[in-house]
Amino acid sequence: MARTAREFAVTGIVQGVGFRPFVHRTAARLGLDGWVANVDGSVHGAVAGEEGDVDAFARCLSGEAPPLARVRRVALRAVRGRAPARGSGFTVRRSEGARTGPREIPPDAATCEACLAELFDPHDRRHRYPFINCTGCGPRATIVEALPYDRVRTTMRRFPMCAACAAEYADPADRRFHAEPIACPACGPRLSWDGLYGDDALRAAVKTVESGGIVAVKGLGGYQLVCDATDAGAVAALRARKHRPTKPFAVMVSDLAAARRVGRVGSVAAGALSTSVRPVVLVAAGPRPLPADVHPGSDRIGLFLPTTGLHHLLLHALDRPLVVTSGNTGGEPIAVDEQAAHHCLDTVADGFLDHDRPIRARHDDSVVQPTGRGLMTIRRARGLAPAALPLPRPAPVPLVAAGAQLKHTFALAEADRVHLSPHTGDLASTATYDAFLSGYDLLRPLVGIEPRAVAHDLHPGYLSTQWARARPLPRVAVQHHHAHLAACAAEHGLTRPFTGVAYDGLGLGDDGTLWGGEVMVADLAGYRRVARFGTAALPGGDAAVRHPWRTALGYLHGAEPLGSPPPERELTDRFAERLDPAARTAIRAMIARDVNCPRVSSAGRLFDAVAALLGLADEVTYEGEAAVRLEVAAGRRRGVPLVQRIVEHGQMWVYDPVPTLADLLRRQADGEPVAELAAAFHRTLADVTAELVARAVDAGAPRTVCLAGGCFVNRRLLADVRRLLRARGLRVLVGRDVPVGDGGIAYGQAAVAAARLTRTTHGRA
Missing domain, CATH: 3.90.870.40 (DHBP synthase)
Known part of the structure; x- marks a missing residue:
């Protein structure tokens, strides 16, 4: 068989995952000559040998890659210049830093079974050594300082290898061959x-x-x-x-x-x-x-x-x-x-x-949490970030997405990939904001993305929005719930229009009110709101989020007038009797005079109100706590649905929550247990959601439905909504690798910005 030579370039997560040792072993097994090296963020090399063996080698690069590797692309071409000489063997060359293409950072990996066995082996030289690792496990994203990924560009450069570690590092037969964080008690951290x-x-x-x-x-x-x-x-x-x-x-x-x-x-x-x-x-x-x-x-x-x-x-x-x-x-x-x-x-x-x-x-x-036969990511951080995610509409220019205010992440996008940062926290303090800035300054050069545009939320009070507006870059403002839905759609590779259900706490709408219970017809570039929840007063704004009894009063005394009678005074008084008289009077006055009472159409705030009405949460200390208590109270009970009312208002369908709350108070006064009423509310919200989507679909909305927003962390709500929509023959999608809550907003912003910038660049959607 004829002898042939090929150069190869492999992109993806291929550094820090044992890829060069894998290439070396594969080439040696097939009897090939050549070399391999880390080049910037990818792996390059050349092989020479019998044509069939070179073809087998090329197939192995993607088909048999190490477990921690994520191969995006394998490119092969004829060797330029001198081919590897017959009998020269296969070597690992010194890394090169020239910018050659996409760069991906490997996430950290937990201790592997082989290292664990050594850890507890009294005869092993790494017995009880806390920093044990190999090419298949250990620190990666948390120690890398620059690419290409070599020890000298990690925080391990402070620990020169001892002779024993150096021998393992240089031995192609050892699983620590080119394991950059290699260490032992004699030379490593302590x-x-x-x-x-x-x-x-x-x-x-x-x-x-x-x-x-x-x-x-x-x-x-x-x-x-x-x-x-x-x-x-x-x-x-x-x-x-x-x-x-x-x-x-x-x-x-x-x-x-x-x-x-x-x-x-x-x-x-x-x-x-x-x-x-x-x-x-x-x-x-x-x-x-x-x-x-x-x-x-x-x-x-x-x-x-x-x-x-x-x-x-x-x-x-x-x-x-x-x-x-x-x-x-x-x-x-x-x-x-x-x-x-x-x-x-x-x-x-x-x-x-x-x-x-x-x-x-x-x-x-x-x-993460199990949802049926799959998993839902709630917080993306160690072990997951900053691995690249797909971008179905490639970004025509490199861009940064600034994210939301709560559960903050940011995203860096270029071409068809997005790097979503690890979870930062809530941008409510100087320290958290500084952590965002330092994380951005670190990740940007590592992935090699220098933004030429910035995407951000509509809310001017978000620190992330203020940061974005201070950048000397073209800006793309993205509505909060459109970003939620775009994150789900982009993860699933959707580029065509879809129907979206976005349920969360609060997000600024394009009409200046606070949204959070929305049904939209959307694609990655834009959206049209087709249904929503009825609005209510939110007395004190953020104070109502911390004190759900305020939100309950906002629904009882400041709900949007949609034609339904308010709950009987006797029923509202029963609830009010539990509250401090002075506070109750003050909040009612705020609502009556419309003082510091922003309007909100929010599924999350409705959960808060119901939890307060049932005596489950008058005060909370973290976002979503009232909804968690309501879900726990419901348990696995079925419950009898509460009264539902959907009206056509302002050219869209609107769910009027007032009859639901009135029925809840009535049944509570009749002695129905809290657990049954909590279950009834979950069933009601699922029924309402299915009906809103059905009406939108009957009017021509797409039959693919994306579910997004923090409310869908509620397993009961997610399962019921998904079941009811599938029963109507609809395709239902929900986030898996991207957080369904605000931790996924930055990814959605990046997807929207890429689509809009593409449309602007090419003059089409």
């Missing part, structure tokens, strides 16, 4: 605790947790606060010190067997828990409940398995579930460096388990 180091530091941390204390642990992407999840006193102390009174804590367990003792872990959840991502997976609480303070007000518990050797060692020594939550105080970003952590967590933690490997990028834990 733990510290108040003057103690290594195993002594670890033992001090273990002793503190055993005695009921709280430890701040420096993890992969930031500090984590750790305590004994079975110790009610320790959990209560963590809540008090962290100023987090009710939001559930995540719990780390040693393995799937331990997870099944505290949670109801089905096959989908088990699969998610076991991946290299190691996300927090929301499951129903299990047969051996943890203290109520771990997940108060919720029947769900967030579980995850160890992500690093350090986590494995902690769990092995303590042999119990551990609360492992973000190392921050309420509203602040997760701490990443030692000085900042000791400053902001000094009053929270009883001790600090530090290490000396710098964290380059802030990554909190990712959060």
Whole structure:
């Protein structure tokens, strides 16, 4: 067979995932000569040998790539210049930095089984070494400082390899061949605790947790606060010190067997828990409940398995579930460096388990939940970000999407891909805003995208919008709920029009009111609102979000006049009697005089109002808490639907919530249990949604329906709406890899901006 030679270029997530060692092994197995190297953000090389072997090599590049790799494209061409000589062998060349095309950053990966076996092998030189890793696992996105991905361009450059590690790094037969974070006790990072180091530091941390204390642990992407999840006193102390009174804590367990003792872990959840991502997976609480303070007000518990050797060692020594939550105080970003952590967590933690490997990028834990046979991403961070996502309408110019205000992320887009940043938090403090700025300054050069346009929300009060407006770039303003729907559509590759249902808390509409219960006919470039929820007064704006009883009064006394009679005075008075008289009088006066009472058409705020009317949530401490309590109260009960009324108003269909609330109050007064009424409301909202969509479809709207917005994190609502729409023969799509809530807004903004800029550039949609 004739001898041939080919150059190859592979793009995607192909650096930091063992791709060069894989190429070396493949070429050696096939008897090929040549070379491979990291070139900027891709892998390039050349091979020479028998034609059939070269063809087999090319097929292997994408078909047999390492598990952590994501191959986007393999390009082959004839060798320019001198081909690799026969018998010259195959080598790994020095990396090159010339800009050659798309650049992707590999996410961090949890400790693999091979490294785990070494970690607990007394005869292995890495026995009990917390920073154990190989080409198949370990830190990636949190340590990389520049591309191409080599040790000298990561935070590991501070740790020169010892002779033993250098030998493994250079050995093609070793699984640590070109593992850039390679380390061992002789040359790598080490733990510290108040003057103690290594195993002594670890033992001090273990002793503190055993005695009921709280430890701040420096993890992969930031500090984590750790305590004994079975110790009610320790959990209560963590809540008090962290100023987090009710939001559930995540719990780390040693393995799937331990997870099944505290949670109801089905096959989908088990699969998610076991991946290299190691996300927090929301499951129903299990047969051996943890203290109520771990997940108060919720029947769900967030579980995850160890992500690093350090986590494995902690769990092995303590042999119990551990609360492992973000190392921050309420509203602040997760701490990443030692000085900042000791400053902001000094009053929270009883001790600090530090290490000396710098964290380059802030990554909190990712959060997912099973939805039927699939998964929904709630928070995209460690293990997922900043891996590229598809862009069905390629961006004609590089662009940045500034994101929303809550659950903030930003996005960088070029051509047909989008890099969605890891979760930042709520842009409500200087520290969180600074974290956004530093994250942007880090990610932009890493992925090689220099924006020439910026997309942003309509709301002028969002810090992300203000940042976007300060950029000296062309701007694309994107309505909040259109961005939600575009995120779902883009993830599923839709470019044609679709029907969208966007349910969330609040987002500024193009009419100047606050939206959140919308049905639209849309494509990636634009939308037309075809149905909505009736509006109500939101007394005090954000204050009503924190105090749902205010929202309830806004619906009872300030609902949009759509022709239905208000609830009987006797029924509204029964609710008002529970409230402080002075506060009740003040809020009613605000509504009557329309003082600081923005109008809102929001499914999320309607959930808040119903939760307050049922006595489930007069005050909340985190976004969505009232809706969580309402979903928990409903459980699996079916409930009898409440009264529904849909009217045609202003050339669109409008759901009038007043009859629903009046019926709820009436049935409550008749003694119907809260749980039954909570279930009834869920059924009602699902029925209303299906009817609004059906009317839109009957009028010509597309039969593909995208569901988006934070309300669809509610499993009951999502399941019922999806079932009812599918029963009508409609195709129903919901986000999987992109957060369904505000964490996906930036991705949606990027998709909309790309479509609009394309239309402007080419003069067509």
